[in-house]
Amino acid sequence: MPQDNNENNFEKEIALVETVLFLESEPRSISSISHISHLQEEIVSNAIENLKQKYRAKNSGIQLDEIAGGWMLVPKKETWELVRERYGNKNEGKLSKAALETLSIIAYSQPVTRAEIEAVRGVSADNMIRLLIERKLICEVGKKDIPGHPTEFGTTDEFLKYFHLNSIADLPKLDEAEEERFTLAR
Numbered sequence: 001m002p003q004d005n006n007e008n009n010f011e012k013e014i015a016l017v018e019t020v021l022f023l024e025s026e027p028r029s030i031s032s033i034s035h036i037s038h039l040q041e042e043i044v045s046n047a048i049e050n051l052k053q054k055y056r057a058k059n060s061g062i063q064l065d066e067i068a069g070g071w072m073l074v075p076k077k078e079t080w081e082l083v084r085e086r087y088g089n090k091n092e093g094k095l096s097k098a099a100l101e102t103l104s105i106i107a108y109s110q111p112v113t114r115a116e117i118e119a120v121r122g123v124s125a126d127n128m129i130r131l132l133i134e135r136k137l138i139c140e141v142g143k144k145d146i147p148g149h150p151t152e153f154g155t156t157d158e159f160l161k162y163f164h165l166n167s168i169a170d171l172p173k174l175d176e177a178e179e180e181r182f183t184l185a186r
Contacts, residue, residue, distance in 0.1 A: 137159045140152070141153060
């Protein structure tokens with residue numbers, strides 16, 4: 001597809017990138033969008049910046065977010081809350097308090113073993129770990145180099161998508177007491 005720099009053509013390229021993002025159900029990297037649209041990566045990057053500005057308007061119900069290393073159109077939080085019950089992923093389901101607690105321990109302490117999780121929670125983590133693995137929010141990431149070589153767990157890209165995070169670094173910061181609680185178990 002020819003790419004001259006006149007403004008009219010750039011509007012078409014922005015529209016093409018927007019169409020790709022609309023049709024994709026998973027976050028897409030700039031290089032992936034470039035491949036799909038046959039546009040240069042620099043053009044895709046510029047189009048994404050334009051689209052981010054467009055969706056910042058108060059009258060827009062969607063926004064363009066960077067999630068798990070890719071770009072995705074998602075509902076704005078305030079509008080999503082109004083329609084979540086109808087349009088939410090039926091398989092998504094809510095996580096129980098125990099599952100969320102286990103997941104947060106893994107997210108903030110990864111890689112972490114079952115025993116380390118249980119030291120923080122004070123109860124068995126077997127069922128919660130099994131549930132989180134089934135939901136693809138966590139996975140085995142290795143073995144700890146100590147006697148018995150226990151399995152270590154970490155979060156997945158599905159975790160990032162579920163919480164609309166680009167990376168683990170985007171997790172909310174812990175206060176000192178919470179941080180100490182997670183550290184004491186290690």
